Amino acid sequence: MTITPQLPACTRGPLISAEGLNGVGKTYLTNRAVEGLGAKPLMLDEFSQRANGRPGLGEALLRSLREASAGDPFLRGGTPMTEALILMAIKRHDLDTVLPELSSGRVVVEGRSVDTTAVCQALLLHPGDLDAALQTAVALLGLASSYRPLPDLTVLVTDDASKALERAQRRDQCVFTTEQATFMREACTLFEWLAATDPDRYRVVDRRHINEYEAAEQIRAWIEGVGGGLGCMVEPWQGPGAACTCCGRLAEIQSA
Ligand SMILES: [Zn+2]
Numbered sequence: 001m002t003i004t005p006q007l008p009a010c011t012r013g014p015l016i017s018a019e020g021l022n023g024v025g026k027t028y029l030t031n032r033a034v035e036g037l038g039a040k041p042l043m044l045d046e047f048s049q050r051a052n053g054r055p056g057l058g059e060a061l062l063r064s065l066r067e068a069s070a071g072d073p074f075l076r077g078g079t080p081m082t083e084a085l086i087l088m089a090i091k092r093h094d095l096d097t098v099l100p101e102l103s104s105g106r107v108v109v110e111g112r113s114v115d116t117t118a119v120c121q122a123l124l125l126h127p128g129d130l131d132a133a134l135q136t137a138v139a140l141l142g143l144a145s146s147y148r149p150l151p152d153l154t155v156l157v158t159d160d161a162s163k164a165l166e167r168a169q170r171r172d173q174c175v176f177t178t179e180q181a182t183f184m185r186e187a188c189t190l191f192e193w194l195a196a197t198d199p200d201r202y203r204v205v206d207r208r209h210i211n212e213y214e215a216a217e218q219i220r221a222w223i224e225g226v227g228g229g230l231g232c233m234v235e236p237w238q239g240p241g242a243a244c245t246c247c248g249r250l251a252e253i254q255s256a
Pocket residue numbers: 010011012231232233244245246247248249
């Protein structure tokens with residue numbers, strides 16, 4: 001029997017993302033879940049909640065996408081790959097802004113992460129072809145993970161697309177066009193398919209089967225459970241030998 005020496009886990013906190021369609025209730029449920037936690041995570045707003053903006057590069061990048069997409073609710077400006085790279089840069093900026101908190105051991109919950117970018121941009125690159133979109137979404141996640149580490153845990157909140165559409169329209173006091181509604185239905189399916197490709201990272205809350213109390217409790221338990229024994233966070237583009245971004249430990253020591 002070989003005994004592998006166990007190194008202490010990294011001192012960082014877990015990075016968790018909440019994903020899902022507009023109107024599916026991910027922000028509401030995540031906020032409810034967090035109310036039940038003793039140590040409050042740092043919550044990072046999703047794109048749509050930043051309409052009035054905070055200063056900083058992330059906001060400036062988001063503003064440029066808004067302007068180029070002329071009011072489209074999904075920030076579609078006609079050049080999906082360029083938009084994908086800008087959205088990944090925004091998510092990298094988000095990570096940069098939370099690194100001190102993450103390094104100090106605090107839980108960070110981001111509303112939408114790179115999965116939203118992978119799903120939406122893949123659909124734009126393959127209109128009407130969900131199978132091809134899934135392949136591209138997986139590839140886009142691979143690209144995103146060379147910009148920044150993926151979340152330790154991703155909670156996908158899903159539901160009947162028509163219910164999410166109703167909620168989003170009521171909340172935003174708008175009526176989606178048929179084309180926009182079709183885009184949302186396809187995104188709903190693709191989120192679920194993408195989650196199924198990586199069961200280690202994703203946890204799925206399906207509102208077709210559980211009520212909001214059960215959903216919030218489930219999310220709370222998942223957030224609480226991800227804490228212990230996290231590995232170090234190494235810059236994906238730095239290669240072997242890089243130090244952990246959070247605790248500074250060297251990669252050789254981590255794998256020794
Ligand atoms: Zn570390």
